[in-house]
Amino acid sequence: MSNIKEQESGVIGKLRNRLKGVDLRQNAIFLALLTLIAYFAVTTPNHASLTPDNWSNLVVQNGYILVLAIGMVMIIIAGHIDLSVGSVAAFIGAVSGILAVRPLEQNGWDWLPASPWFVAILGAIIIGALVGMWQGFWVAYVGIPAFIVTLAGMLLFRGLALMTLQNSNIGPFPDAFRAIGNGFVDKENTLGKDFGIESHNLVALIITAVGILALLWSSFATRRGRIKYSQSVEPRTWFFVKNALLAVMIGFVGNKLSQSSGIPWTLVLLIFLIVIYTVIMKQTTFGRHIYAIGGNLHAAVLSGINVRRVNFWLFVNMGMLSALSGILITARMNSAVPKAGDGFELDAISSVFIGGASVQGGVGTVTGSIVGGMIQGVLGNGMNLNSVGIDFQMTIKGLVLLFAVAFDVWSKRRTK
């Protein structure tokens, strides 16, 4: 005895029918990001937020937070938290300084020769993994809540960073090392010049085109797969509109970047990580075990999941991503400093929750957290261009976090 609603007539009715089955909540933060970009495009002096250089800045200034957000969302889905990531990033930044730069003689590191950039990066990431093993050991095998372990870690690794650097900075770094945080793919546009194109970075345009094609290909492949197994899919109109919109957006950003210095290496790294970790979370047993543990720990244990092992590797993974974040910030600043990464943990955690993760665990996505991080980044960038004071910036960022989660809670309750 379902009550059949009267067929709606008119254009709006037709549109509504076309869009039936679209999950508005999932798309809401995406729309919020677009709205913010549009808002700052209009309000910033001389549309400063739309300049190619600003887009380039936006990417490299937020890369290190987004890298952390990827690891953080996994930790939060499993029902934990990590407060130590900022300190770990500082510590690893210091370590990479010791490894990559001929160290300061008065600090007692003079016996160690400076290594090539890739050895320094690899070494720093290995130390990050060891840091993760340390924290993972206490969380997974001793059973101490992650909040406590990482609160201790926050102090511990900040202390180690200070000890390593002995209250001074290490720098400057070799160019190859700096490129990961500050460099661009074919910055001189040598390829473009070969073809007589001066105004746009040709490699950037090619990468953008490849990116768009890859995205469309994967969307269509997924949709075809679901249809083959007669699963429900998004309405056709919405599917086309959404993908067209995404393609236009990527094209827009890519075009902007090509008018600046090209695609930053940070962005290449970031896209690589987003793809890899989305696959890990959605399509590997490890990822599925993380969701299962966060959704119902007891049921996960009784389903034969080795919860300790999953928790341990989660923190190892977070340690490595923190290391990567530390390398990015050090490369960008061209100096390892004791204060690096201060407050990063809060930005990363906010990104994850703005991106729709649940405090109780079990819910969240990598892409959501990235969009959440972008919202914060665009907000900060736009307010800077509008010369908004730091006092207002903090207040507004705090309210954004609160309202984003409140909206999430409200819309969940409404669909119940």
Place this chain on the structure above:
Amino acid sequence: MTENILEMKNITKTFPGVNALTDVTLKVKRGEIHAICGENGAGKSTLMKVLSGVYPHGTYDGDIVFENEVLNLKNIRDSEHLGIVIIHQELALSPYLSIAENIFLNNEIKSRGLIDWNKTGLEAQKLLAKVGLSEDPNTPVNKIGVGKQQLVEIAKALSKRVKLLILDEPTAALNDADSAHLLDLLRQFKSQGMTCIIISHKLNEIAAIADQTTIIRDGFVIETLDMHADKVDQERIIKGMVGREMNNRYPAREPKIGDEVFRIENWMVHHPDDHERVVVDQANLNVKAGEIVGLAGIMGAGRTELARSVFGHSWGAKISGSVFVNGKEVNVKTVRRAIDAGIAYSTEDRKRFGLNLLDDIKRNISIASLEDFTKRGLVNANEEFKVGSEYRESMNIKAPSANSIVGKLSGGNQQKVVLSQWINVDPEILILDEPTRGIDVGAKYEIYTIIQELASRGKAVLVISSELPELLGICDRIYAIAEGVITGEVARKDFSPELLMQYMTTVKEVSNV
């Protein structure tokens, strides 16, 4: 003053897409015990939520008349203020607070703004006496059993000057003795003039205690039966609930029993918090291929503890003894190893231990056998959907698709998801702990059919249940367990409730050391 204390008139409640209640009219006489029966999802809980103000006035159509006044409830406080108190199936007690604190939670006895603990203790004692519970009111409620916790809930209701007491599945988690005590208590309240509404799946209890029974099906009231009239018995209620006569509550079957599949020898388990306390004592049992074996015992006898200790040592400490599957001794030290050895265990508490309620049907089914869906390191979500859909069809899981969220399903359907999960592991032996707890008659019949089908496919099945008639109905052999000791083994031809009950209540002799 009319003789009806409560009239719910033409109540209609709609949720997006479904009519949960359609034109429901319920009349409850003053001083009677009124039972409400219906399959899961029939609308019983929704009706009670309307009555207690969980769904406030205005969110439904129709009127509630209580003591000749049309109610305009905004929340639960309003209904409690009028003396309508509901006790939910999942008890709402705060585990670390004492009995007295729980009874007067949000209703504290104060003098000049501060809590008067002396008076609180005294009043609590009086209320506990009324419900027949002799416990110190300062005991934390997590130190007393579920049966006693239920009595604390009732004492809490009494403290609110209850006129209409609503009990949702009050005996679902209780053993027979505790259930009997609770029913006696309700009779006693009735003689004192209190009105009760009781929702229960245990039809024998309803037949024993109710004055009238209202049957709800698919959101409609089917009929209200006068339980004192002739020819109104359990079969009559079942007929109303399922819309057909169910002559046989247990499907018929010809067992084909083969070789021994599962055996445990000298199984000893100690309590994880108290390593001196023996919970399972030198247990020996076996199950053959195609055989359904029951494990009967009152609550706390060590049934679940036995099963979970065998299943990957997931409960208990200092575990010793041997487990054999197909004649070979197997290592069951972790859940993964137990599963790999061919053992599956479906829990008694599907919400706490069985399911990820946030996730969908297909992924809950695949989680214990995820390797089967994984190729070159990647899980094939479409294959999961396909397998999930097959189970949805074959197990008759009522949901729009295998992508539906498990948390939104009814108890019976959730249970089918749990069973699907373990069937998909393709085990040799399935240990089913309370497979029909809290689910309705129709779904129970389906679960029994599934269990029998598994046996006919040559699986060994061990069923743990608090409901003796259920075990007598479906098992080929039953072990009885009491205080951790297996006290008896009865073959089908010798089945009698009396004999089993005798084994189940065999008490260890107290030795004087």
